[in-house]
Amino acid sequence: MKFDRFLVVVASLALVWPATAVAAPYTVRPGDTLSKLARDFGTTVSALQQANGLSGTGLQVGQVLQVPGSAPAAQTREVAGVTLQAPGRIRMGDAFVLRLRGEQAAAARVRFPSERTEDVREPAEWLTPLPSGQPGEWVVLGRAVLGKTTPVRYELLAGSEELSGEIVTGPLGQPVQHLNLPPSVSRKLQDPQRAEEERLVEAAYALRTPRAWTQPFAPAVSGRRVSSGFGQPRTYTAGGPVAYHYGMDYSAPAGTPVSAVNDGVVVVAGQYPVRGGLVAVNHGAGLVSLYFHLSKVGVRVGQTVRRGDKVGEVGSTGFSTGPHLHLELRVRGEATDPNLWIGKTWP
Ligand SMILES: [Zn+2]
Structure with a gap:
C-alpha cells in the first residue's frame, strides 16, 4: 500500500558490521x-x-x-567440535543466522523448538548448516515471527551432544495504523480466485531446494523511497483485526523496472486478485522473494533469473491504492525484514 505520511528516505542500506x-x-x-x-x-x-x-x-x-548497556552481545557457545555464535538480541520479523565453526560444524543439525508454540509454517524443522562464504564458517538461517516477542530458542545436535540457548526477541514498537480502504479495494480480499493465489504462494514457501545465491542481495527498485515499513501493524476497516505488513513498500512511478534481489528460479508469475501482478523467486535454502502489484510481469514460471534481472514493472494492481512495489523476503514461508537482507549475503 502507499501512504505518503509514512515516507522515509532510505539512506544507506548497505552498511554492515562485523559479526564479532x-x-x-x-x-x-x-x-x-x-x-x-x-x-x-x-x-x-x-x-x-x-x-x-x-x-x-x-x-x-x-x-x-x-x-550500550543492557543489550546483550552476541553469544558464543561450544559443544563437541562446534562453536556456535548467535545474535544477542533480535526483533520480531527479523531473519538472522547462527554461525557455526569447527570440525563438526557441517555435520551439525539445528532447529528452533520455540516455533512449536507459534503460528508459523513448518515449525521446528531440522536444518542443515550451509557454507556462509567465509572460510570454515557455516550458517543456519532463523526467523522470528511477527507478532511474538517470546525468546527464540535454538537447539543444536552435534553427534550425540546437544546444545540449546535463547535469543532475546524485542518488539517493533510501531503504533497501529488505521486505514479505511474503499470497498473497490477491500472487495479483492473476497475474490473467489484468491484460494488459487494462496495455494500457489504456499507451494512456493514449501520449496526446499539448494541455495542458489552467493552474492549480497540487491535492491529491487532504484530510488528506494520507502512508503510503508516492514511489520507495520494495520487495520483495514474500522474496528477490524490487526494485520502485520509482511513486506516493504517502495514508492515508484508505474513502469519503473523491478529486478530480482538475487539469483533464483521464478516459481509464480501472473496476475492475481490480492497481490496483483505477482512474481515469486525461489532462492533456495527456504528463501523466497515476492514482488507485488506489478503492472507488467516480465518472466515465466521455471525461468532462471540472476540478481538484478528485470522481472516486471511497478504498478498498482491487486490490493493497492497507488503505484508502488511491495517486496517480501520469506524464510520457510515467514515474512522477514527486507532491510536485513539488502546489501548482505546473510541477514
Ligand atoms: Zn505493502
Missing part, C-alpha cells in the same frame, strides 16, 4: 526514534547519543547505532 562486535549494533528502521529505541533496549536517549557521538535526535534509516 562486542557492543550490540542496531540498524535504524523506518519509524525508529531515539526515545523508542531507548525504551526497546532498556537504555536512555542520552546513553544512545553518547555511545554514538550524536548531538541531536535525528536518525536515518539504515544508520547503524551501537546500543
